[in-house]
Amino acid sequence: MRISLDPEQCYGSGDCVHRAPSVFTKVDGLGAVIPGREYDVDAPRVREAAEGCPSAAITITRTDTEGARG
Helix, strand or coil, X not given: CEEEECCCCCCCCCHHHHHCCCCEEEECCEEEECCCCCCCCCHHHXXXXXXXXXXXXXXXXXXXXXXXXX
16 A cells, blocks of 8 residues: 655644654644655554545555555
8 A cells, every 4th residue: 555645735733643653744834654654554543544634635545566465
């Protein structure tokens, strides 16, 4: 799975950082995915962060290898 966060949609609630601090951080007051953590994620916490994002700025997409496995 690949995680991305749209800075144009984010308004900086910090909820993602609270829910999945190993994957998200704040940069200039807005949420961001920590570099190098786009694929190495704690899936339940990241899904929770995406579902709970008040601005719907977080996107989770399956990678090609995941589709082949499952």
